[in-house]
Every structure is written in C-alpha cells, then in structure tokens.
Amino acid sequence: MSQRGGRKVTVPALGVDTDLGRALTPGDVSEFLRRAGLEDVDLSEDGPIRWEGGGSDVWTGDI
Template sequence: MARAPVVVYPPSEGGGRRVRVNGEILGTAYSPGDLLEFLRRAGLDPDDVQLDGPLIEWRGGGPEVW
C-alpha cells in the first residue's frame, strides 16, 4: 500500500500540527483551514481534497483533533 503524500502529525503541546507533503515539512497548521492553505500552496486544489480521504495520513487523531 502506498503511503499518503500528506502527513499531519499529532498536535503539539503548544498547539498546531506539523504538515508534511511529499516528504517536505510545510509548517504547522492550527486548523483545517490552515491545512487546506498548505495543500493549496503545494499545488493541490483544496476543493478536491477530502480531509478524511486517502490522500492524508493523520497521526495522533483525525481531522477533528487540533
């Protein structure tokens, strides 16, 4: 099974979740909106991204955990 090109790491103690796309850390997202902005900057169309879809590997909780 291929790995998801987007990895969202567990929430940090200070808040937010690191986001990696295709092996590159893009920054820390503090909300689903932040995550979608990172994906847009990485060349993905946010309108085509399902937060609970196979494109994103969630670690330490899914899209409802921030």
C-alpha cells in the same frame, strides 16, 4: 497537537517529506496544500491525508 502548538503538515516530494508548516485548523491544512499546488484535497478520514495522533477532527489536547 504538539508542544509547539498545531499539527505538523508534510507532503512527500521526490521521496522526501517536505514540511509545509504547522496548522492550527483544518483551514490551515487546506491553505498549506493549496500553496503546494494541491487544491481541493479531501481532508476527511477517507481522503488521501494520513492523520497521526488523531483524525481530522482532533485539534485540542495532546496528540
């Protein structure tokens, strides 16, 4: 979580991290990725997502 709330979601595109928005839930992350053309991405710890400041189950508190 950030002071602004939520978790920042970015994807690397052509060597640059592209900001997709701030997610408040795992569902938000899935929706941002879907809009970016990335459907059915595994959001678990074992998937391709790099979670910073806590895993996919951390959505409250300061991370």
